[in-house]
Amino acid sequence: MAGLSWEPVIGLEIHVQLKTRTKMFCACEVAYFDTPNSHTCPVCLAHPGALPVANAKAIEYTVKLGLALGCEIAPRALFHRKNYFYPDLPKGYQISQYDVPLCGKGAFTVPEPEGDRVVGITRAHLEEDAAKNVHVGGTGGRIGGAAHTNVDFNRGGTPLVEIVTEPDLRSSDEAKRFLQLLRRTIVELGISDAEMEKGTLRVDANVSVRERGETGYRTRAELKNMNSFNFIARGIDAEIERQIGVWEGGGEVVQQTFDFDAATGKLTPRRAKEEADDYRYFPEPDLVPVEPSAELVERARAELPELPGTRVRRLEPELGFDLAEGLVASGRDRLFARTPGDRRAVANVLMNELAGAGVDPDAVDGDELGKLIEARNRVPRPVFADAIARSGDEGFSADPFLAEEATSDVAELGPLIDEILAANAGQVAAYRSGKEGLLGFFVGQVMKRTDGKADPRVVNELLRAKLSA
Numbered sequence: 060m061a062g063l064s065w066e067p068v069i070g071l072e073i074h075v076q077l078k079t080r081t082k083m084f085c086a087c088e089v090a091y092f093d094t095p096n097s098h099t100c101p102v103c104l105a106h107p108g109a110l111p112v113a114n115a116k117a118i119e120y121t122v123k124l125g126l127a128l129g130c131e132i133a134p135r136a137l138f139h140r141k142n143y144f145y146p147d148l149p150k151g152y153q154i155s156q157y158d159v160p161l162c163g164k165g166a167f168t169v170p171e172p173e174g175d176r177v178v179g180i181t182r183a184h185l186e187e188d189a190a191k192n193v194h195v196g197g198t199g200g201r202i203g204g205a206a207h208t209n210v211d212f213n214r215g216g217t218p219l220v221e222i223v224t225e226p227d228l229r230s231s232d233e234a235k236r237f238l239q240l241l242r243r244t245i246v247e248l249g250i251s252d253a254e255m256e257k258g259t260l261r262v263d264a265n266v267s268v269r270e271r272g273e274t275g276y277r278t279r280a281e282l283k284n285m286n287s288f289n290f291i292a293r294g295i296d297a298e299i300e301r302q303i304g305v306w307e308g309g310g311e312v313v314q315q316t317f318d319f320d321a322a323t324g325k326l327t328p329r330r331a332k333e334e335a336d337d338y339r340y341f342p343e344p345d346l347v348p349v350e351p352s353a354e355l356v357e358r359a360r361a362e363l364p365e366l367p368g369t370r371v372r373r374l375e376p377e378l379g380f381d382l383a384e385g386l387v388a389s390g391r392d393r394l395f396a397r398t399p400g401d402r403r404a405v406a407n408v409l410m411n412e413l414a415g416a417g418v419d420p421d422a423v424d425g426d427e428l429g430k431l432i433e434a435r436n437r438v439p440r441p442v443f444a445d446a447i448a449r450s451g452d453e454g455f456s457a458d459p460f461l462a463e464e465a466t467s468d469v470a471e472l473g474p475l476i477d478e479i480l481a482a483n484a485g486q487v488a489a490y491r492s493g494k495e496g497l498l499g500f501f502v503g504q505v506m507k508r509t510d511g512k513a514d515p516r517v518v519n520e521l522l523r524a525k526l527s528a
């Protein structure tokens with residue numbers, strides 16, 4: 060990828076939809092997957108004379124997030140009007156924050172295999188989400204290809220936090236790591252589900268490159284529409300490569316916005332007029348300044364959980380970096396902590412089998428999982444896999460499950476083995492005349508008839524006994 064002499068410079072802009080019960084400036088319920096336009100009122104539809112009132116819960120959530128990001132919390136923050144015209148914005152402006160955001164400068168530490176990357180946070184501010192344009196008919200896709208566009212105002216006015224980082228990230232991997240840990244932090248704070256597929260977490264990336272040793276920044280491009288962490292990493296890599304090509308070809312990178320197409324891996328430039336950014340901000344006259352009380356800030360600070368980055372470092376000595384990071388980023392480290400047994404074996408089962416089975420780690424009883432893992436080498440693979448898949452079920456208990464699933468009962472296996480031996484008289488004779496390698500053939504037959512659930516040790520013992528009889 061990036062040649063030795065080039066250094067990528069990456070900054071991120073992250074939008075997080077807060078999971079408050081009501082919208083940012085009115086009492087409408089946040090429920091935008093309901094019937095379109097079923098959660099609207101004069102405020103979020105911008106009827107003349109309707110007055111906004113700021114959602115206290117959203118302010119509290121943003122303070123929590125700001126503290127987790129190490130930000131200074133402004134004692135007095137302002138709302139501004141950000142003016143632009145688009146059908147999903149009925150007021151003709153978005154209420155956002157401008158020069159006095161609720162959360163000012165901060166820093167978020169991302170553990171890397173070699174040392175930490177401290178990512179500066181420029182700001183985190185509170186705003187309202189736009190409504191949703193639904194392009195209908197025609198060839199679909201963006202407005203250009205659709206016959207017409209419907210607007211669903213359910214989403215309009217949903218509380219949204221925008222987090223802006225400094226251009227401190229130096230590779231697509233670092234950006235992905237940062238985002239995974241940030242997402243984990245947001246989920247654990249309980250302020251958002253932060254799911255990219257649902258649009259409750261959205262990420263734009265600003266990418267430029269410079270020669271190593273250079274201190275200034277070169278012109279950057281903005282990447283939008285990347286709806287998974289892997290796509291973000293791929294989009295960033297594609298853009299880094301493109302820019303290096305431009306510079307090395309004697310050209311100059313120009314400021315541009317691209318949409319990343321996950322299907323083709325290609326970057327498509329947006330039309331220039333979509334980038335107009337003269338928003339003519341001015342203070343929102345209908346809202347008082349946000350003044351979070353010292354008591355609110357201190358309570359939020361006291362409630363902060365141990366941050367994911369800290370937990371990665373705590374687990375690293377016993378597990379190594381990759382396992383430690385994997386457990387924390389996937390939210391499985393709490394289950395890891397309450398599951399007894401060999402630490403590495405437990406970590407591996409959590410990251411592979413449990414993850415593969417799609418089991419919610421928070422639903423799993425650590426003690427029962429510990430028993431399963433302890434029995435792992437004694438029970439047939441399919442039985443272990445079944446047990447893992449069921450380990451999140453309510454009331455799951457390892458011992459009875461294994462006892463019931465694994466066929467180790469001699470009374471049950473004995474007649475089956477007799478049957479198999481009778482049906483394969485030729486192989487039995489060959490075995491008895493010295494071809495002991497045929498034992499595997501008989502074991503295979505038993506496994507086939509029991510769907511792999513027979514206890515291999517018991518099967519082996521029984522077979523040897525019966526064949527030597």
Ligand SMILES: [Zn+2]
Binds near residue numbers: 082
């Ligand atoms: Zn409303």
